[in-house]
Amino acid sequence: MMTSNLSNDSNEIQPVVNRRDFVKGSGMVAASTAFAMMANRAVAASLPYSDSYGPLTVKPCQATGLELLALPEGFEYTSFGWTGYNQADGQPTPGAHDGMAVVATKGSVVCLVRNHEQGGSGHTSAPRGGRGVYNSAQRGGTSNILFDVIQGKFLSSYNSLGGTIRNCAGGLTPWGTWMSCEETYQNAQGFYHGYVFEVPGFGLSDGEPIREMGRFSHEAAAVDPATGVVYETEDAGQSAFYKFVPAGKWGDLKSGGKLYAMVLDNTPRLDLRGGLVEGSTWNVSWQEVADPDAFNERCFSQATDAAIIERGEGCWYDDGKIYFVSTSGGAANLGQIFCYDPRKEQLTLVFESQSRDEVDGPDNIAVSPRGNILMCEDGGSNPKRLVGLTMEGNTFHFAENRIALDQGDLAIIDAVYPGTRANFLSSVGNSTDGSSRRSFTSSEWAGACFHDRWLFVNIQTPGVTFAITGPWENGAL
Numbered sequence: 001m002m003t004s005n006l007s008n009d010s011n012e013i014q015p016v017v018n019r020r021d022f023v024k025g026s027g028m029v030a031a032s033t034a035f036a037m038m039a040n041r042a043v044a045a046s047l048p049y050s051d052s053y054g055p056l057t058v059k060p061c062q063a064t065g066l067e068l069l070a071l072p073e074g075f076e077y078t079s080f081g082w083t084g085y086n087q088a089d090g091q092p093t094p095g096a097h098d099g100m101a102v103v104a105t106k107g108s109v110v111c112l113v114r115n116h117e118q119g120g121s122g123h124t125s126a127p128r129g130g131r132g133v134y135n136s137a138q139r140g141g142t143s144n145i146l147f148d149v150i151q152g153k154f155l156s157s158y159n160s161l162g163g164t165i166r167n168c169a170g171g172l173t174p175w176g177t178w179m180s181c182e183e184t185y186q187n188a189q190g191f192y193h194g195y196v197f198e199v200p201g202f203g204l205s206d207g208e209p210i211r212e213m214g215r216f217s218h219e220a221a222a223v224d225p226a227t228g229v230v231y232e233t234e235d236a237g238q239s240a241f242y243k244f245v246p247a248g249k250w251g252d253l254k255s256g257g258k259l260y261a262m263v264l265d266n267t268p269r270l271d272l273r274g275g276l277v278e279g280s281t282w283n284v285s286w287q288e289v290a291d292p293d294a295f296n297e298r299c300f301s302q303a304t305d306a307a308i309i310e311r312g313e314g315c316w317y318d319d320g321k322i323y324f325v326s327t328s329g330g331a332a333n334l335g336q337i338f339c340y341d342p343r344k345e346q347l348t349l350v351f352e353s354q355s356r357d358e359v360d361g362p363d364n365i366a367v368s369p370r371g372n373i374l375m376c377e378d379g380g381s382n383p384k385r386l387v388g389l390t391m392e393g394n395t396f397h398f399a400e401n402r403i404a405l406d407q408g409d410l411a412i413i414d415a416v417y418p419g420t421r422a423n424f425l426s427s428v429g430n431s432t433d434g435s436s437r438r439s440f441t442s443s444e445w446a447g448a449c450f451h452d453r454w455l456f457v458n459i460q461t462p463g464v465t466f467a468i469t470g471p472w473e474n475g476a477l
Helices: 033-039 407-416
Strands: 028-030 043-045 056-060 067-072 076-080 097-106 109-116 140-148 153-164 167-172 177-182 196-200 218-223 230-234 241-246 257-264 281-288 312-318 321-326 336-341 346-352 362-367 373-377 385-389 395-401 445-451 454-459 464-469
Touching: 056 395, 067 076, 067 464, 076 153, 097 177, 097 196, 097 454, 097 464, 109 153, 109 167, 109 177, 109 445, 140 167, 140 177, 140 196, 153 177, 153 196, 167 312, 167 445, 177 218, 218 321, 230 312, 230 321, 312 373, 321 362, 373 445, 385 445
Parallel strands: 097 167, 097 445, 167 218, 218 312, 312 362, 362 445
Antiparallel strands: 028 043, 056 067, 067 395, 076 464, 097 109, 109 140, 140 153, 167 177, 177 196, 218 230, 230 241, 241 257, 257 281, 281 346, 312 321, 321 336, 336 346, 362 373, 373 385, 385 395, 445 454, 454 464
């Protein structure tokens, strides 16, 4: 869980430190199944309720009145940051919303940093005045969003990083910044891409890549707050799991460091892509990547002993462990979740999807306040779902994407968020009676993150951010 760390001065900006508060219950039972074993949680609280929050029904958005999401009874939501909406800096909201986290707080206001998985097209993600731009020909980057958790209201947004390519996921740091990751490995306009960029809460990025963290098809990252070491995933058919050990003081990623790839059981190229037994555990060692900024050789190729992962994606720190996703791994190619314990130097498979009913292609993940995982789905399912995974290894559906829009709907959105409608004139039919309605239900969820009683999450297309709240105490999240 991401908990706020507010000082007595309500105007002081504080980073969001990722430390989960344990849930206390009257009875304690031994944790069972692979998830609990691999997470090394010796006991789990007895729950006086079911994992699931019950059936999902389509509900109206509090901001627009449109029926966009299906949620359990008692939950409500509001929307913000639709692609094209005019931001506080005068620029339209970029599209292709992806990874996101609450990075810092100031009183009751939280700052989320949101990725935009764009390249050379789409609305620019560049901050006003050209600051924080790496390659001005590219339109990927980040935007920062302000939300008041007391009022339950989105306040504003602005661009905070520009000139990058396919900013897919990334990761929260405990010192109040966001690591935005380029999911690419290419040369464009004479600029090499495939880097990590750091973005502060309530501020702007300097637009400088952290080259020592590696040049590859980055997906997500997570920091161990005890050491400041960063763990990174790579979205490729044959990919590695990496760690970056900074050379500077805690919280300083830009003073150099060393990049390593994970090796399992001292066995070169141990393959984790096939069907594995949940609960399987391997001993971890690390092989240094000699030239993490190499222009002609992948980091994976340099790390000749690195274990093979099928499309590493979501990555999250919780309770001393690092969880990461193989989005198409496993016997059914429906996804796996692994847990790495840096104290024991062990890796465990905590979950492998056996059917589309469980989950189809988990991507971004977040650990909930109770220590369970919420998976953002990006596979073949339609509608796409947010899926919970409990410590006992059970899954349940928490939300469904039900977005379908026509020009009449866009007029409603545009009245609330000016600038939105113009962005969709070429992609949604001209009818206002629903006959030319365009469905976006197959678009992926991304950027899930919890703060207090709020869940923030994106749907990549048409590009929109949601804040969801409700009776969390009635289920496992």
